[in-house]
Structures are given as structure tokens and as C-alpha cells.
Amino acid sequence: MSAKKPRLAVWKFASCDGCQLSLLDCEDELLAIAEAIDIAYFPEAMRAGVRGAYDVSLVEGSVTTPHDAQRIQDVRRRSKILITIGACATAGGIQALRNFRDVREFASIVYAHPAYIDTLATSTAIADHVKVDFELRGCPISKAQLVDVVASLLAGRKPATPAHSTCIECKIAGNVCVMVAHGTPCLGPVTHAGCGALCPSYDRGCYGCYGPKETPNAPSLSSRLAELGMDAGAIARVYSTFNSNAEAFRQESERHGAQNDQD
Amino acid sequence: MARRTIKTDYLARVEGEGGLKVVVRDGAVKSAELSIFEPPRFFEAFLRGRAGMEVSDIVARICGICPVAYQMSAVHALENALGVTIDGPIRDLRRLLYCGEWIESHTLHVHMLHAPDFLGFSGSIDMARVHGDEVRRGLEIKKAGNEILRLLGGREIHPINVRIGGFFRAPRKQEFAELAEKLKRARDLAAEVVRWVATFDFPERERDYQFVSLSHPAEYPFNEGRIVSNRGLDVAACDYDDHFVETHEKRSTALRSHMRDGSTYLVGPLARYALNFEKLSPIARDAAKHAGLGPVCRNPYRSIVVRAVETLYAIDEALRIIDAYEAPERSFVDLEWRAGAGYAATEAPRGLLYHRYTMSDEGTILDAQIVPPTSQNQACIEEDLQNYAGAFLDLPDEQLRHRCEQTVRNYDPCISCATHFLRLDMDRA
Numbered sequence: 001m002s003a004k005k006p007r008l009a010v011w012k013f014a015s016c017d018g019c020q021l022s023l024l025d026c027e028d029e030l031l032a033i034a035e036a037i038d039i040a041y042f043p044e045a046m047r048a049g050v051r052g053a054y055d056v057s058l059v060e061g062s063v064t065t066p067h068d069a070q071r072i073q074d075v076r077r078r079s080k081i082l083i084t085i086g087a088c089a090t091a092g093g094i095q096a097l098r099n100f101r102d103v104r105e106f107a108s109i110v111y112a113h114p115a116y117i118d119t120l121a122t123s124t125a126i127a128d129h130v131k132v133d134f135e136l137r138g139c140p141i142s143k144a145q146l147v148d149v150v151a152s153l154l155a156g157r158k159p160a161t162p163a164h165s166t167c168i169e170c171k172i173a174g175n176v177c178v179m180v181a182h183g184t185p186c187l188g189p190v191t192h193a194g195c196g197a198l199c200p201s202y203d204r205g206c207y208g209c210y211g212p213k214e215t216p217n218a219p220s221l222s223s224r225l226a227e228l229g230m231d232a233g234a235i236a237r238v239y240s241t242f243n244s245n246a247e248a249f250r251q252e253s254e255r256h257g258a259q260n261d262q263d
Numbered sequence: 264m265a266r267r268t269i270k271t272d273y274l275a276r277v278e279g280e281g282g283l284k285v286v287v288r289d290g291a292v293k294s295a296e297l298s299i300f301e302p303p304r305f306f307e308a309f310l311r312g313r314a315g316m317e318v319s320d321i322v323a324r325i326c327g328i329c330p331v332a333y334q335m336s337a338v339h340a341l342e343n344a345l346g347v348t349i350d351g352p353i354r355d356l357r358r359l360l361y362c363g364e365w366i367e368s369h370t371l372h373v374h375m376l377h378a379p380d381f382l383g384f385s386g387s388i389d390m391a392r393v394h395g396d397e398v399r400r401g402l403e404i405k406k407a408g409n410e411i412l413r414l415l416g417g418r419e420i421h422p423i424n425v426r427i428g429g430f431f432r433a434p435r436k437q438e439f440a441e442l443a444e445k446l447k448r449a450r451d452l453a454a455e456v457v458r459w460v461a462t463f464d465f466p467e468r469e470r471d472y473q474f475v476s477l478s479h480p481a482e483y484p485f486n487e488g489r490i491v492s493n494r495g496l497d498v499a500a501c502d503y504d505d506h507f508v509e510t511h512e513k514r515s516t517a518l519r520s521h522m523r524d525g526s527t528y529l530v531g532p533l534a535r536y537a538l539n540f541e542k543l544s545p546i547a548r549d550a551a552k553h554a555g556l557g558p559v560c561r562n563p564y565r566s567i568v569v570r571a572v573e574t575l576y577a578i579d580e581a582l583r584i585i586d587a588y589e590a591p592e593r594s595f596v597d598l599e600w601r602a603g604a605g606y607a608a609t610e611a612p613r614g615l616l617y618h619r620y621t622m623s624d625e626g627t628i629l630d631a632q633i634v635p636p637t638s639q640n641q642a643c644i645e646e647d648l649q650n651y652a653g654a655f656l657d658l659p660d661e662q663l664r665h666r667c668e669q670t671v672r673n674y675d676p677c678i679s680c681a682t683h684f685l686r687l688d689m690d691r692a
Contacts, residue, residue: 016305017328018327018330019420024375025405025419033393034388043389046386065302093324097305098305107303110305119303185352200421203431203594207423
């Protein structure tokens with residue numbers, strides 16, 4: 001049986017390491033996962049070099065350097081199934097805020113010698129570079145969804161990651177709507193499910209870290225946010241955080257003026 | 264063999280992407296370099312123009328392993344700019360949240376990243392085949408830390424409940440009851456871990472480090488205190504830039520810190536422990552003593568024992584806070600935005616984490632500076648390689664490479680954090 005175990009690799013691009021940490025945060029499941037799957041390449045957790053092909057690759061992070069744009073091609077060639085994990089890999093992440101600004105200016109704010117920094121003008125999703133077989137949303141991803149994706153691969157079924165809105169999860173959780181009851185601005189109506197409606201459960205509005213749901217109606221939500229007192233700049237910013245380069249959020253942010261507007 | 268180069272292109276079991284290169288000539292270490300190729304993400308640039316309320320959610324994304332540290336340094340720095348001090352149960356809850364992160368992060372490092380070096384495994388998963396009970400024990404402690412983060416923060420990675428002024432929601436006392444039982448068990452297990460790691464085989468290597476950490480009159484430091492050293496430094500966070508400086512080198516996308524006089528310094532568990540030993544709770548001090556640690560430990564290979572002691576302390580402290588906790592009437596204090604600059608340093612699991620912000624009168628961020636612990640330790644790590652690798656030169660290349668990697672992992676370096684921080688006016692190159 002052990003000869004037949006699928007080989008798994010975990011790859012990092014520009015990211016905070018949080019989504020791959022989710023795998024190590026599966027305290028109850030980790031050793032069982034390691035029984036069922038050959039974790040063959042996972043530099044955050046083990047010393048081992050890249051060798052041959054992998055049945056499944058989990059890819060964290062976005063493409064932000066010329067070197068990484070090449071590297072993702074190699075990862076794709078080595079991988080039968082490629083799954084992106086998290087907002088960086090599926091939408092460019094928070095570092096995609098550079099896409100709306102001059103990256104050389106950004107580099108000069110942070111570094112004494114911007115010329116030493118070899119970076120692309122944009123931070124882009126993995127799917128902008130290679131074919132992606134499955135995308136797991138979230139900043140960070142949900143541990144439960146990660147375990148489900150791994151289990152579904154082993155069972156040969158489709159992962160259960162519904163594309164409906166956070167609002168649906170709020171109803172399932174039995175939360176009182178923070179926007180209706182308290183007038184708290186909330187991105188729940190346009191945000192992809194997966195977190196279990198976490199923020200409304202803690203008396204705050206959703207801030208969209210799972211990115212857009214399927215067929216979101218962001219302009220309609222924005223009208224409501226404006227009625228609740230948010231000005232155009234605040235509305236532009238609320239769509240412009242961890243999934244700023246996801247199409248529906250990017251469009252809605254741009255409709256309300258410059259992203260992350262600075263003097 | 265006049266010249267020998269030991270290279271690790273991609274350092275494993277650290278958070279982020281880095282490599283190291285040690286050049287040996289005529290039997291002596293000629294140079295040692297830690298190179299960091301983690302791609303820059305430019306946080307300090309895109310923080311400009313964001314609202315003060317957004318900062319703690321944004322900076323959490325600098326690091327998935329220690330997001331609470333970034334949230335805490337951020338809210339304290341912004342509150343400092345607004346002249347607000349948080350006291351009572353909200354202050355205690357912040358300390359409790361930090362305990363959760365220390366437990367989770369230290370236990371991850373002790374069991375999954377560092378112990379395999381001592382026991383000769385590539386990682387904790389193959390280590391579990393031989394040391395299954397020890398790995399499972401570590402996972403149980405780690406889970407208890409993560410449960411603090413989940414209950415109080417909403418989730419383990421990038422908690423959502425932290426805000427400037429306090430929390431969005433403060434738990435009721437009884438919500439902690441089940442967690443407290445798990446923590447009591449974790450405390451017993453953590454005491455066993457201290458005994459376990461103390462039996463590892465440590466290279467006898469010591470240096471006279473310049474230790475830097477926070478120091479608070481009444482408590483082992485997490486969120487508050489003055490920045491002190493074992494060489495007489497004693498300053499407030501707002502004076503950080505008068506004493507510390509960052510430089511940018513070609514081989515690295517991370518910045519390196521020095522004292523203004525050019526000397527290197529060490530932050531993190533060894534420094535905190537040496538400068539605050541008396542503030543540990545009795546159970547943690549006892550465990551340290553039985554593990555053979557004095558009040559100061561200068562052997563970085565033994566940092567795994569100090570991390571285990573700090574884990575035990577953090578669990579003990581979490582239980583003390585939960586026991587004394589009475590829910591506040593309101594979970595946050597109201598704030599009025601105003602123009603100004605704010606400063607804060609807190610103790611991330613890996614060491615001192617400094618934030619400075621300037622804000623407009625509406626609370627828009629005009630400028631941000633963030634100095635993470637790994638940037639501050641980078642020069643120290645290279646000095647360790649330079650000083651200690653010499654003793655391992657008779658080893659074959661693969662074993663020597665392993666020893667060098669272990670020397671870097673002593674610091675639990677977080678390269679994702681260390682990348683992309685520097686102020687323009689700090690150029691000394």
C-alpha cells in the first residue's frame with residue numbers, strides 16, 4: 001500500500017507562510033494525513049530536495065519576481081494536480097496592491113537601494129501563469145476545507161467548498177445580521193463562503209478575506225455601504241485588501257476612485 | 264583542501280525563503296552569509312494612505328506564524344499616537360492572546376522545526392515514526408495554544424477579533440472553562456517537554472551576546488515595557504531609532520539591524536530569559552533549574568530548552584489570566600483620531616518587534632516603519648556561523664552543512680517577516 005501513496009509537494013511563492021502553516025495546524029489530522037499521503041517536499045517542515053514528479057502540489061503565494069514566473073512553470077510540469085491555497089495564490093494577495101501603483105516608488109519607500117530589488121511590477125495569481133486544477137480561497141485558508149480537499153483527493157470525489165456568500169454561512173450559524181441590526185458595514189453579501197461567517201460572529205463586519213463569491217453584485221452592496229456613511233475612498237479601500245486583484249473586487253474598487261489613494 | 268564552500272540553497276524548516284553560504288579557507292571559516300531571497304511585498308509602502316483602523320488586519324499578513332505580534336505592536340503604536348492606554352480586562356485579554364501565540368509558535372519550533380536537528384531526522388513527520396509520543400504530545404500543546412487564538416481571536420492564523428482600542432467582542436468568563444481544563448493538561452505536558460529537550464546533546468558553544476528585550480517591572484514581557492540590554496541600555500520604544508539602525512545589502516531582500524555603535528545584538532528567547540528570569544512564574548523557574556539552566560543561557564543551541572520553559576510559562580500565565588478574568592462592560596475603548604506619531608515594541612515569539620507610525624488628523628497612515636526580530640538577529644546569526652562552524656570543520660560536507668543549518672535554526676528565523684523592511688535614511692552602505 002505504501003508504494004501507492006500519492007506524493008505531495010508544498011510550494012511557496014510570495015506569501016506570509018500562513019496557508020501552508022494550516023497543514024501543520026491540523027494537530028488532530030496531521031499524522032493520519034502523513035500515513036495516507038507521502039509528504040515528499042515541504043521545506044517549511046522538512047529537509048528534502050525537489051525530486052521528480054508529484055501527484056499533488058499545494059501552491060501558496062503569488063508570482064512577484066521574474067524567477068518565480070519561471071519557477072511556477074517547473075512546478076506545473078512536475079505536478080499531476082496543482083491546487084492553489086489562499087488569497088495570494090488565487091488572487092495575488094495583499095501584495096497585489098502594487099499593481100495599482102508604481103512598484104519602483106514602492107521599492108524606494110522600503111529599501112535604501114531599490115536597484116538591488118528584482119521584482120515584477122505586478123503580483124499575480126498562479127492561474128495567470130499556469131493551469132490550476134483547484135483553488136482554495138481565504139486569507140488564510142480554512143483548515144477544515146484543506147482537510148476536506150485532501151480527503152476528497154484520496155476518495156476521488158469533488159471537494160465540498162461551496163461558492164455561495166458568507167451571508168449563507170451567517171444564516172447557518174444563526175447570527176443576527178450585523179448590517180441590518182447594527183448598521184455595521186459588511187462584505188458578507190459579496191464574499192465567498194469558507195470561514196463560517198467568522199467576523200459577524202464576533203460583532204464585526206466581514207472584510208472580504210475569502211474574495212468574491214460566484215456572481216457577486218458589488219455595486220448594489222456599495223450603495224448600501226454609502227448609505228451607512230462610507231465615503232468613496234473608504235468603499236474603494238474595503239474592496240482593496242487581501243483580494244484586491246480579484247476581478248469583481250478590483251472593478252468595484254476602481255469604480256470608487258484610486259486604489260489605496262496616497263498623497 | 265585549501266578552500267571549501269558549504270552552501271544550502273534553500274534552508275528548510277524555517278518560515279520563508281533563505282539560504283546560507285560558509286566559505287572555509289585553510290582550515291578556518293573565512294566568511295558566513297545568510298542570504299534571504301524571499302520576494303519583497305512592500306508593506307510599509309502600501310500602508311501609506313490606509314485608515315488607522317485597517318492597520319492591524321493588514322500587518323497581520325506579514326507573518327502567518329506570528330500575526331498576533333504584528334497586531335499587538337500595531338495597536339499599541341497607534342494607541343500611543345492617540346495618547347490612549349488600555350488597562351484592566353482588555354489589557355489582560357491582549358496578554359492572553361499573546362500567550363496563545365507563544366505556545367503555538369514555540370511548540371511548532373521546538374517539535375517540528377528544531378528537535379529533528381538534535382535527533383537526526385529530516386522533519387517531525389519522519390521523527391514521529393520513532394518518537395511518536397513526543398510528537399503527539401507537542402501537537403496537543405500546540406493545539407491548546409491555538410485554541411486560545413481561536414476562542415479569543417476567532418481563528419489561529421490572522422485573528423479577526425483584534426482592533427485598536429481593544430477587541431470587537433470580549434468573551435464571557437464561562438466561555439473559557441473548557442479551554443482552562445485543556446491548558447491545565449498542556450501545562451503538565453509542557454513541563455515534560457522541558458525535561459525531554461534538556462536531554463538533547465548540545466554543542467558546548469557560548470558567546471558574550473548583547474541581549475536586548477523588553478523589561479516590565481511586574482511581569483515577564485509581552486506587550487509592554489522598556490527596551491533594555493545586558494550592557495546598560497534602558498529606553499522607551501519612542502527612542503528605538505536613536506539606538507538601533509537598519510542597513511540594506513545586495514544579497515538580501517531583508518534588512519539587517521545593528522546598534523548605532525556598530526555592535527550586533529540578539530533578541531528572542533535567550534535575551535528575554537536572561538533579562539527577565541526573576542519575572543518567570545515559580546513553576547517555570549523550577550523547570551528551568553531542573554533542566555540545568557542558570558538565570559542566563561549563552562548557548563544558542565540550548566535555546567530549544569529556553570523556548571520550552573517559555574512555553575510552560577505562557578501556559579501558566581494564560582491560566583492565571585483566565586482564573587482572574589471578569590468580562591469588561593465594553594470590549595473596546597473609544598478613540599478620537601488626531602495627527603501624531605506613535606511607537607511600540609512588543610515581544611514576538613522570536614523577539615522584539617518594533618512599529619512606528621505617523622498619522623494625519625483623520626487617522627490616515629502617512630508613514631510606517633516595522634522592524635521584525637529576524638532582521639535584528641541576522642547579523643548575530645552570521646557571527647554565530649563564523650564563530651561556531653570552525654569547530655565542526657572536520658565533519659564531512661553533508662554533516663557540516665547540517666550543523667550550519669542547525670546554527671541558523673537556533674534563532675527560529677522568520678524570513679517572511681524579515682523581508683522588506685528599511686527606512687530610506689538608514690543607508691550606511
